[in-house]
Amino acid sequence: MKQFFDSSVLVPVFYADHPQHASSMKIFLAAGKDDFCALRTLGEVYATLTGLPVRPRITGSEGISIVRQITERLTIVALGEGEYISALESAAS
Numbered sequence: 001m002k003q004f005f006d007s008s009v010l011v012p013v014f015y016a017d018h019p020q021h022a023s024s025m026k027i028f029l030a031a032g033k034d035d036f037c038a039l040r041t042l043g044e045v046y047a048t049l050t051g052l053p054v055r056p057r058i059t060g061s062e063g064i065s066i067v068r069q070i071t072e073r074l075t076i077v078a079l080g081e082g083e084y085i086s087a088l089e090s091a092a093s
Contacts, residue, residue, distance in 0.1 A: 003035040004038075006044075011045055012025075014045070014049055015049060015054075031073055039076050039077065
């Protein structure tokens, strides 16, 4: 079964103190290039992790490293406007 990852799963993978870290990590480590992530999700993950009020702070270079880890494991897809709206409509129904 193909899986589609969004920031609600990917942020906990890279933030060890998140309550969903263990379960998200398990799913992520089992994923491969047959699984997907939206291009826009990479920006969400980067912005969320580097903006967390944690010490030590997650730096920009660490954020880029995380983005690279995601792209090495998952296939990144970019949806056009119509595809994006259609996906939202499917999710809403």
